[in-house]
Amino acid sequence: xxxxxxxxxxxxxxxxxxxxxxxxxxxxxxxxxxxxxxxxxxxxxxxxxxxxxxxxxxxxxxxxxxxxxxxxxxxxxxxxxxxxxxxxxxxxxxxxxxxxxxxxxxxxxxxxxxxxxxxxxxxxxxxxxxxxxxxxxxxxxxxxxxxxxxxxxxxxxxxxxxxxxxxxxxxxxxxxxxxxxxxxxxxxxxxxxxxxxxxxxxxxxxxxxxxxxxxxxxxxxxxxxxxxxxxxxxxxxxxxxxxxxxxxxxxxxxxxxxxxxxxxxxxxxxxxxxxxxxxxxxxxxxxxxxxxxxxxxxxxxxxxxxxxxxxxxxxxxxxxxxxxxxxxxxxxxxxxxxxxxxxxxxxxxxxxxxxxxxxxxxxxxxxxxxxxxxxxxxxxxxxxxxxxxxxxxxxxxxxxxxxxxxxxxxxxxxxxxxxxxxxxxxxxxxxxxxxxxxxxxxxxxxxxxxxxxxxxxxxx
Numbered sequence: 254x255x256x257x258x259x260x261x262x263x264x265x266x267x268x269x270x271x272x273x274x275x276x277x278x279x280x281x282x283x284x285x286x287x288x289x290x291x292x293x294x295x296x297x298x299x300x301x302x303x304x305x306x307x308x309x310x311x312x313x314x315x316x317x318x319x320x321x322x323x324x325x326x327x328x329x330x331x332x333x334x335x336x337x338x339x340x341x342x343x344x345x346x347x348x349x350x351x352x353x354x355x356x357x358x359x360x361x362x363x364x365x366x367x368x369x370x371x372x373x374x375x376x377x378x379x380x381x382x383x384x385x386x387x388x389x390x391x392x393x394x395x396x397x398x399x400x401x402x403x404x405x406x407x408x409x410x411x412x413x414x415x416x417x418x419x420x421x422x423x424x425x426x427x428x429x430x431x432x433x434x435x436x437x438x439x440x441x442x443x444x445x446x447x448x449x450x451x452x453x454x455x456x457x458x459x460x461x462x463x464x465x466x467x468x469x470x471x472x473x474x475x476x477x478x479x480x481x482x483x484x485x486x487x488x489x490x491x492x493x494x495x496x497x498x499x500x501x502x503x504x505x506x507x508x509x510x511x512x513x514x515x516x517x518x519x520x521x522x523x524x525x526x527x528x529x530x531x532x533x534x535x536x537x538x539x540x541x542x543x544x545x546x547x548x549x550x551x552x553x554x555x556x557x558x559x560x561x562x563x564x565x566x567x568x569x570x571x572x573x574x575x576x577x578x579x580x581x582x583x584x585x586x587x588x589x590x591x592x593x594x595x596x597x598x599x600x601x602x603x604x605x606x607x608x609x610x611x612x613x614x615x616x617x618x619x620x621x622x623x624x625x626x627x628x629x630x631x632x633x634x635x636x637x638x639x640x641x642x643x644x645x646x647x648x649x650x651x652x653x654x655x656x657x658x659x660x661x662x663x664x665x666x667x668x669x670x671x672x673x674x675x676x677x678x679x680x681x682x683x684x685x686x687x688x689x690x691x692x693x694x695x696x697x698x699x700x701x702x703x704x705x706x707x708x709x710x711x712x713x
Contacts, residue, residue, distance in 0.1 A: 255296055255394045263299050267450070273306055273402045276395035284324060284393045285366060285415050292413040293324035294396045297389035302331045303453055307400065310407040311338055311348050317410045318350030319359065325415055327362050328389060329382045330370040336379035336448055340441040342456040344578065345463065345571060346434055355431040358421045364390050366415050376435060381444040433579050440582060463571075 260275050276291055278284075284293045298304045308323065312334060316323055326334070337356070341348050356378065357370035367390070372378070396402050403411045428434075 255392050259296075260394060263296070267299055267303075267305070269306055270401050272399070274397035274399070276397070278393065278395060282395075284390065287324070287395050287413055291395035291397055292322065292402075292411070293393050295324065295328075295389055296392040296394070297328045298331060301328050301389070302335055303448065303450055304331065304335060305453065305457060306402050307404045308402065308411075309338060310404040311341075313403060313407040313411050315350045315353040316412060318354065320412075320416045321359075321368060322412050322415050324393070325367055327364075327367055327369040330357075330368065332382055332445055333357065333370050333372075333379050335453075336443070336445060337438055339448060339453055339456045340378075340438045340443070341434075342460040343441060344437055345575060346437060348434070349428070351426060351428045352431060352434060354422070354425045355427055356435070366417050378435065378438050379443055379445060381446055433582075436586065437578065437582055440585075 255277060257277060260277070263269070264271075264275075276288065282288070284295075287293045294304075312323070315334065323331075333356075334353070338348065355373070356376045357372055359368045360371045361367075362369050398408065398411060398413060400408065
């Protein structure tokens with residue numbers, strides 16, 4: 254539960270008006286069943302979502318469209334909605350429940366009856382939400398439903414009871430300007446940490462200064478019908494991407510002369526500007542005025558009509574401003590696409606150059622490996638042949654020694670055999686054999702040197 258002292262601290266810190274009544278729940282009251290005339294509010298809505306009072310009419314209409322109470326939204330869901338609403342205030346864009354349904358669809362949470370708003374594919378706008386445990390659901394209090402807590406014009410649309418049978422529509426209608434609004438909203442800082450209290454207050458004040466009026470009981474997808482005369486009914490329709498088309502609603506009814514110095518004041522009917530003399534002369538035959546309509550009442554009618562005309566001109570100016578912003582954004586988007594294309598081409602060229610250099614390095618490594626393998630093969634072949642040569646030479650030497658010994662023993666049977674003469678002859682043969690061995694070793698070293706010359710290998 255939330256303590257009274259903590260609620261007082263929250264009221265002072267977030268500058269909540271004193272006309273908003275907070276009710277601390279008792280032990281047997283739950284968030285799913287608020288008392289009559291109250292709705293459930295969580296501490297996290299003020300601390301983490303930075304919600305302000307009165308609750309905006311756009312949020313009330315969206316909740317009515319989804320069939321939910323505001324206390325059924327999770328913390329990230331409310332952050333989604335309030336972040337998009339603040340960005341729309343800064344851009345001067347009017348959001349309707351169809352835009353909310355086009356951006357998100359509901360998904361259940363671990364808490365029974367609570368829902369989160371999951372962005373549809375390609376429709377994510379607000380990023381950087383912080384994860385919170387489910388403990389925020391336990392810290393709640395009740396707020397009285399009055400004009401200070403909920404926008405007064407939408408009190409009859411506000412829902413306080415919980416809805417446990419919420420389902421998503423399979424194929425909801427897509428507004429014509431949904432993607433243009435999405436791109437415009439993304440052009441603003443969209444990370445949740447950027448939505449500070451100062452930014453939210455500035456955006457709300459800017460929106461209140463514009464005094465944007467929206468229809469109350471008419472659904473967002475129904476065209477407005479304006480009754481100008483009882484016998485004539487004309488419609489004002491908005492064409493896709495063409496702004497507002499003002500039809501000839503008044504027919505051929507001439508308007509009084511426009512006076513540039515006319516000042517309607519504060520719609521109080523106290524302006525001292527005189528009425529035109531022929532004000533009632535050019536009106537249609539079926540139009541009559543009451544005889545008791547005095548000069549002051551007529552002046553009040555003129556002031557009210559001028560105020561309505563000014564509001565229509567301001568509405569057209571806002572529409573033109575929004576159209577220019579959309580055109581400017583499309584131009585910026587085309588420039589960003591061109592820059593992105595150039596970056597992709599540069600990145601592709603860099604990757605091709607990198608792959609070419611890698612191929613050259615791999616070819617050089619394969620060439621070196623082939624050279625080393627050929628050197629090892631020739632060294633092994635030479636070692637085998639040289640061992641065979643040494644074995645043959647040893648066999649020849651052993652045969653020579655054996656043959657000399659047998660021959661000397663056989664010749665010693667002769668009468669003319671002289672052992673000293675035979676020794677001298679053998680000494681001469683041994684000297685000659687030493688010279689031959691030296692020559693053989695020189696030839697062997699020369700062969701080894703020749704064998705270790707790098708062979709020339711041609712790449713395949």
